[in-house]
Amino acid sequence: MNQSLQRQLTGFETHISDQVPAPLTRRKTWLALESHHARIKDTDLRTLFSDDPQRGERMLLEATGIYFDFSKQRLTAETVLLLMELAHESGLRHRINAMFAGENINVSEQRPALHIALRAPASAVIMVDGVDVVNQVHKVLDKMTDFAVGLRNDLICGYTGKPIRNIINIGIGGSHLGPAMACQALRHYSKRDLNIQFIANVDATQFLETTADLNPEETLFIIVSKTFTTQETMLNAQAAKAWLLAGLKNPQALACHLVGVSAHAGNVAAFGIAPAYSFEIWDWVGGRYSLCSAVGLAVMIAIGPTNFRAMLAGFQQMDEHFRSAPFDCNLPVLMGLLGIWNHNFGAAQTVAVLPYEQYLQGFPAYLQQLFMESNGKSVNNAGEKLDYQTSPIYWGEVGTNGQHSFYQLLHQGTQLIPCDFIGFVEALNPLGKQHELLLANMFAQSEALAFGKTHAEAVQGGTPDWLAPHQTCPGNQPSSTLLLERLSPEALGKLVALYEHSVFTQGVIWDIDSFDQWGVELGKVLAGQIAPELENTQRSSLQLDSSTNNLISLYRRSQQLLETHTL
Numbered sequence: 351m352n353q354s355l356q357r358q359l360t361g362f363e364t365h366i367s368d369q370v371p372a373p374l375t376r377r378k379t380w381l382a383l384e385s386h387h388a389r390i391k392d393t394d395l396r397t398l399f400s401d402d403p404q405r406g407e408r409m410l411l412e413a414t415g416i417y418f419d420f421s422k423q424r425l426t427a428e429t430v431l432l433l434m435e436l437a438h439e440s441g442l443r444h445r446i447n448a449m450f451a452g453e454n455i456n457v458s459e460q461r462p463a464l465h466i467a468l469r470a471p472a473s474a475v476i477m478v479d480g481v482d483v484v485n486q487v488h489k490v491l492d493k494m495t496d497f498a499v500g501l502r503n504d505l506i507c508g509y510t511g512k513p514i515r516n517i518i519n520i521g522i523g524g525s526h527l528g529p530a531m532a533c534q535a536l537r538h539y540s541k542r543d544l545n546i547q548f549i550a551n552v553d554a555t556q557f558l559e560t561t562a563d564l565n566p567e568e569t570l571f572i573i574v575s576k577t578f579t580t581q582e583t584m585l586n587a588q589a590a591k592a593w594l595l596a597g598l599k600n601p602q603a604l605a606c607h608l609v610g611v612s613a614h615a616g617n618v619a620a621f622g623i624a625p626a627y628s629f630e631i632w633d634w635v636g637g638r639y640s641l642c643s644a645v646g647l648a649v650m651i652a653i654g655p656t657n658f659r660a661m662l663a664g665f666q667q668m669d670e671h672f673r674s675a676p677f678d679c680n681l682p683v684l685m686g687l688l689g690i691w692n693h694n695f696g697a698a699q700t701v702a703v704l705p706y707e708q709y710l711q712g713f714p715a716y717l718q719q720l721f722m723e724s725n726g727k728s729v730n731n732a733g734e735k736l737d738y739q740t741s742p743i744y745w746g747e748v749g750t751n752g753q754h755s756f757y758q759l760l761h762q763g764t765q766l767i768p769c770d771f772i773g774f775v776e777a778l779n780p781l782g783k784q785h786e787l788l789l790a791n792m793f794a795q796s797e798a799l800a801f802g803k804t805h806a807e808a809v810q811g812g813t814p815d816w817l818a819p820h821q822t823c824p825g826n827q828p829s830s831t832l833l834l835e836r837l838s839p840e841a842l843g844k845l846v847a848l849y850e851h852s853v854f855t856q857g858v859i860w861d862i863d864s865f866d867q868w869g870v871e872l873g874k875v876l877a878g879q880i881a882p883e884l885e886n887t888q889r890s891s892l893q894l895d896s897s898t899n900n901l902i903s904l905y906r907r908s909q910q911l912l913e914t915h916t917l
């Protein structure tokens with residue numbers, strides 16, 4: 351980053367105050383950002399770049415080996431200064447310290463959010479209710495290691511003595527998206543004769559299609575659920591039990607084919623899972639932040655304990671960077687603040703995540719839960735209604751597939767859509783010139799989005815005047831580019847932690863609880879009420895709203911017709 355900018359920013363580190371800040375939109379810096387935005391909003395990226403030929407170099411930040419180019423964002427050095435000031439004014443430093451100290455930063459559930467403890471070195475000590483959680487974490491990591499090594503070397507086998515070849519993770523939300531994304535992302539490092547599958551949906555199609563050609567003697571289910579009560583997961587777990595029993599014909603065999611991961615060991619035991627196959631997680635880690643815990647057991651089995659620990663080391667490096675780096679060179683802080691700038695001041699409604707790496711196919715879906723479940727809130731920590739926007743919508747697709755689909759809207763549509771491009775210098779699977787072309791496309795897209803093509807350029811290129819408006823691309827679409835050396839387990843850890851902490855940064859600015867998800871509960875409760883109505887043979891009168899009543903009646907009538915036809 352520009353040195354004079356850095357010098358100007360350093361002073362802010364000393365401005366931290368313990369005073370409760372004023373409501374966000376009435377804060378001095380928020381108001382300053384509003385007027386600053388009004389001043390620069392019509393200056394486009396073409397102008398910003400032509401005014402400062404060194405902009406590309408100035409607005410490039412490197413941390414833990416990740417290069418972050420934010421020069422194609424619609425901002426100036428003053429914007430960055432104001433955003434940093436906003437972070438200080440919002441007490442971000444104090445909140446980071448509170449998170450790392452294990453304070454109850456998840457206010458609505460009155461508990462800490464200690465995902466950073468899951469990857470802390472064994473020498474660290476973090477106390478929660480008088481217990482050193484790092485010690486607990488490492489005990490479970492060691493148990494996972496023994497189990498993974500046993501399975502990978504055929505020392506832990508199925509009931510009939512056959513080696514386990516199929517590992518099926520049953521879980522949903524945070525008990526699915528993290529391990530599924532990481533198994534896919536790190537497939538290059540996986541034991542190739544292990545077939546790792548995931549079942550999340552309660553739609554039986556997923557269960558039946560996943561298990562269709564598998565031999566129960568060679569299959570192990572890992573049932574992952576923090577609560578071990580989630581309806582979808584428990585139904586799929588019951589289906590797994592039944593499928594195993596049908597194949598193995600012996601209830602005793604189940605113990606060798608079922609693993610449980612939960613914060614409620616009692617529920618795991620009640621399901622019939624042996625203590626040796628039961629792995630503990632803790633209430634102080636949220637599902638969407640739990641990849642580094644035993645929730646990642648399938649990942650450890652796939653890539654081996656050494657690679658898994660390298661991934662944890664990557665997370666840890668980014669944690670340490672986030673905790674200790676001054677804000678002016680703190681990558682998660684800067685990324686989080688840029689999101690605030692685009693969303694709250696630029697009025698962008700969505701963010702596109704565009705990894706130019708096939709192995710990161712599951713990354714946009716993973717980030718959807720991370721950002722939207724964390725920061726999709728409308729009251730502040732004190733429970734007061736907010737008068738500003740919180741999380742935008744996250745979506746995306748791997749390059750170059752997206753280019754031939756929705757990029758048209760990015761280039762010529764009417765919406766402001768900030769993009770995160772993610773690329774790796776080194777190909778894991780080199781083949782001819784494919785990697786060069788992949789990266790050329792990534793660089794070209796961010797260039798095209800930023801600078802577009804004017805009417806005059808189209809005409810100069812030989813386009814007739816009547817056609818030129820159709821070929822004109824307005825440009826000025828903001829993007830950041832993350833460039834890493836190669837997709838290693840360590841790099842994946844850094845990347846995920848980077849996004850986790852940028853979610854936290856935004857949550858602090860918005861003064862919301864990024865670690866609860868009460869909204870999800872309502873749908874669960876209502877599904878619990880409706881399910882018996884669908885099963886109900888008595889056809890009791892329905893007491894719900896007229897639309898839901900009608901839909902249930904339609905379902906019942908169709909079921910009746912089906913039953914009549916079957917008879």
Ligand SMILES: O=P(O)(O)OC[C@H]1O[C@H](O)[C@H](O)[C@@H](O)[C@@H]1O
Nearest residue numbers: 523524525575576577580637870
């Ligand atoms: O791990 P579980 O207790 O089964 O919860 C699975 C998921 O359920 C809920 O719907 C939450 O929204 C998610 O944050 C959670 O990860």
